[in-house]
Each structure stands twice: as C-alpha cells, then as structure tokens.
Amino acid sequence: MRAWRVVRPGPIDTGPLESASVDVPRPGPGELLVRVRACGVCRTDLHVAEGDLPVHRPGVVPGHEVVGEVVEVGPAGDAPAPEFAVGDRVGIAWLRHTCGACRYCTRGRENLCPQSRYTGWDADGGYAEFATVPAAYAHRLPAGYSDEQLAPLLCAGIIGYRALQRAALPPGGRLGIYGFGGSAHLTAQVALAQGAEVHVMTRGERARQLALELGAASAQGPADPPPVPLDSAILFAPVGDLVLPALEALDRGGTLAIAGIHLTDIPQLNYQRHLFQERQVRSVTSNTREDAREFLAFAERHRIEVTSPVYPLDAADRALADLAAGRIAGAAVLVV
Helix, strand or coil, X not given: CEEEEECCCCCHHHCCEXXXXXXXXXXXXXXXXXXXXXXXXXXXHHHHHHCCCCCCXXXXXXXXXXXXXXXXXXXXXXXXXXXCCCCCEEEECCEEECCCCCCCHHHCCXXXXXXCEEECCCECCCCECEEEEEHHHEECCCCCXXXXXXXXXXXXXXXHHHHHHHCCCCCCCEEEEECCCHHHHHHHHHHHHCCCEXXXXXXXXXXXXXXXXXXXXEEECXXXXXXXXXXXXXXXXXXXXXXXXXXXXXXXXXXXXECCCCCCCCCCCCHHXXXXXXXXXXXXXXXXXXXXXXXXXXXXXXXXXXXXXXXXXXXXXXXXXXXXXXXXXCCCEXXX
C-alpha cells in the first residue's frame, strides 16, 4: 500500500516525510483493519514530522483524523467482542490506548494515563491506504457529513471541545480565540452554538475573514487586544509569546486554556499585568473517549461547517508545508 513515513524529523522544507510502498498492516486481537478514505492534516502531524515531538516510533506513518471503512476484524483474544463489523464507517482518533487501571483512568481522566499511546506517533496512522485501530478506541461517526468533513472532527473538533471545557467559559460569556486554524474554526462554532460571544486574534486575512463569516464578533491580529475584556480564552497557535497578550485580555477571574501539544517558550510574566485578579492558565492534554463521544454527539445535533481544503494522499508533504506556512484556512484533508 501507499504510505508516508517520517524518516528524517526536521523542518518541513528539509523533506522529513518519505513516500513508500509498505505492507498492509494486520489487525491484532481486538483491532480493526480500516481502509482509509480521508485523513485530516493536523498541526500535531507537523510537530511529529519536524521533531518538535520526540520520536516514539522511527519511520512512523503520521495521521490521526481518519475516516474509513472496516475491512477486517481481528481475532477476539482477551479483548471484548468489537461493536464494529466489516463495512461499517468508523473514525480513528489520536488516543488509541490507556491502561484502564491507573488512578487517572479510574477517575475518568484517561487522557493523563502514563501508559497512553497515540495514533500517528506510537503507532502508524492515516497517511496511508490502510490503518489499524483498537476497536475500543474507534468511533462511530455522526450522520450528515462527508468523509472529508468528518476527518477534522476526530482531533481538531475533539481537542477543541476539551479546550473549551478547560477554558471555563461562563454561559453567554466572551471567548477569545488565538489562532484560527483547523481546531479553532470548529471550536468557535461550538461556542457560538452555546451562546458565547467570540473574538478571534489570528494572522492571515483569510483566517480573519473566515472567523467573521462563521459569526465571530471581531477578528484582529494575533497579538492585538480584543475590543472587550474576555471571560475566557483559548490559545491554539503554538506560540508562547501569545500567552502574555491573551492573559492581559482576560477580565477578572478569567481563564486561558492552552490547547496545543507543543508550545514555544513563554516569556517572563508580570504578576500584576498577567495573573492578578484571579486570572489563571490551564493546559490541555489529549482527550478522553467520553470527550469524543460528547463532541461527536454535539456535531450530530448541531451542524458544524467544516472548511476543509482537500489534497490527494500523494500530496501529503505539500499539505504539511502549506500548514506550516499558514496557507490553509480551516482544516486540510487528504483523500485516498
């Protein structure tokens, strides 16, 4: 099968990805073999390719926003019988394993499990014609969306949903969004559907225009102050310098959630300007399967408009280069 592998982690213009012909993977006990139809292009894929995230699996196939069709069900082994059958449409997301027994898993915080493993980092992902997934971590998908529209929901949508929860936005509150790529443009729609007033700070005229088209009350440059004090903010851009203006934009008691798995260094904070008056900063680490189920159910009840420039699988390296350069408005998707 055709696949892309990360062979030389480094800046995207140095060619860290290599197109290869590899064997079709075999599903293990409790796993599904999925024929990939579409795979979202996530900034985390870029972090894996460029080496911002340490190598977990040399030569890994990136991609963790996979929509496809089950073509084989692996042996049961010790795993429960899978709830999926050959022919089902299924989603593969970032989280693919937790231990189920540690204090985090037993408290409903499996996203913090020390033994967690991830698609496209610890195991081969969806920049390929086929991929496997443990059935217990596969997702049923909402109706009414195409494969290309569904793919970004499986990470950009899910992690944005968790970030919105971590941001502790009060009902009818004012939310600031820093960066307006794949995850942010979905999260903004969730917040708007919940009655929030949304203000967007981002680079790129196309991204600012998209924000306004989706219903944002304002859109300005990435470090510009919003027109009103914010109750909550989410930082999607992996730029530590933006933590300071985001904190300054918060009203008293406001919360900043940092949504990325990678962030450049944060400059020195000034306590009075950035944290006093009970402003707080929260990180976001992966998501739980319950987050995914809640968000996908929300997407079935509330139509989410997914802006998804489409690239063929053979152009995965170009899609990542466009993402790195800020040339993508919305969430890019590879189609197989």
